[in-house]
Amino acid sequence: MHEWALAEAVITAASKIAEKEKLKKITEVIIKVGELQQVEEDIILFAFNQLRTDLFKSTKLCMFKGKTKLKCHFCDNAWNFIKENLDETTAESIHFVPEVAHAYIKCPKCGSPDFEIVEGRGIWIENIKGVK
Amino acid sequence: MIDPRSSVIAKRFATINRVIAISSGKGGVGKSMIATTIALKLAKKGLKVGLFDLDFTSPSTHLILGVKNIQPKEEKGIVPPFVNELAYMSIVFYSGDLATPLRGVDISNALLELLSVIKWGNLDILILDMPPGLGDVVLDLIKLIQKIEFVIVTTSSQLAFQTVKKQLKLLNELKVNTIGVIENMKNSKNQVIQSETEKLGFVYLSNIPFDKTLETSIGNSEKLLQTNFAKIIENVAKKILI
Numbered sequence: 001m002h003e004w005a006l007a008e009a010v011i012t013a014a015s016k017i018a019e020k021e022k023l024k025k026i027t028e029v030i031i032k033v034g035e036l037q038q039v040e041e042d043i044i045l046f047a048f049n050q051l052r053t054d055l056f057k058s059t060k061l062c063m064f065k066g067k068t069k070l071k072c073h074f075c076d077n078a079w080n081f082i083k084e085n086l087d088e089t090t091a092e093s094i095h096f097v098p099e100v101a102h103a104y105i106k107c108p109k110c111g112s113p114d115f116e117i118v119e120g121r122g123i124w125i126e127n128i129k130g131v132k
Numbered sequence: 133m134i135d136p137r138s139s140v141i142a143k144r145f146a147t148i149n150r151v152i153a154i155s156s157g158k159g160g161v162g163k164s165m166i167a168t169t170i171a172l173k174l175a176k177k178g179l180k181v182g183l184f185d186l187d188f189t190s191p192s193t194h195l196i197l198g199v200k201n202i203q204p205k206e207e208k209g210i211v212p213p214f215v216n217e218l219a220y221m222s223i224v225f226y227s228g229d230l231a232t233p234l235r236g237v238d239i240s241n242a243l244l245e246l247l248s249v250i251k252w253g254n255l256d257i258l259i260l261d262m263p264p265g266l267g268d269v270v271l272d273l274i275k276l277i278q279k280i281e282f283v284i285v286t287t288s289s290q291l292a293f294q295t296v297k298k299q300l301k302l303l304n305e306l307k308v309n310t311i312g313v314i315e316n317m318k319n320s321k322n323q324v325i326q327s328e329t330e331k332l333g334f335v336y337l338s339n340i341p342f343d344k345t346l347e348t349s350i351g352n353s354e355k356l357l358q359t360n361f362a363k364i365i366e367n368v369a370k371k372i373l374i
Contacts, residue, residue, distance in 0.1 A: 005251070006248075008143075008208075009136040012143065013139035099232075
């Protein structure tokens, strides 16, 4: 249920944007969920529904997954993260703090742990639509 | 594209009365030992205290406390376990004994993640064991946690103190509350660090002589609390509460 805290962050951030943009209601929130964090979309949706305030009464939450692209700082090799290559404990550790991937994942070409998470790390708000 | 995490941090820290970073521009000055002992001493006074190890690439407070076989709970976020009466959190719960090499952007991301998902609950004081230097963690925390206060640690060496002086000036420029300076591992009677600290307008909290017995207390917090080092830290803890 760590997803609950992330859903709370989405609600809080969207509320702040609505206040800044003077939106009376939010009709749609689009979020991108990076594969690396392995967030359970069902739990995010459940938590979002539980946390809805008046501002979000008619909000449609759209989620789409983003592939995680990694790139080695040492040899420039680029590759995609594949959860299935990890054991359950490691996958769970990365779920809580995606940066600990640097302890478990190595560049498949040169073996270096010094890589960049180019995209697909965690949750991002892509867009918010609302009515003024 | 908006990263939603920073927006929820103020809410997470609303239940914490004071946030105190134990910091130094230099490494190897004893920050982790001081942070852990201050936290333990404050908890012994009956306060609700948290200890958060923010040295992501070289954590060590878990070794000082002898943390074994516990994990945080998942409860609408991450709930830190209790270790010797402290609500305790460290990245080692997820990285174990493995080397975790992190560049600046990764350190900022890990910090943002943990600050936004950890549910500390009601605390009187949260002690932060900081990484050395004036890098990402110091700057991110000053930006993200408005109530943050600093205790700065130096040794008697000018090699440490010259960097600490820069840090004190920076904190002053950023209008961050600095409680004072601790001179650790003092091995002479000269008062250069004290006079220079006071000349800069900062409080000299205490000096702590080098304590040979400290190493044998690692992993045993009750033994740590019996050391001469811990007795001096108790006075520092009292000054922090004034």
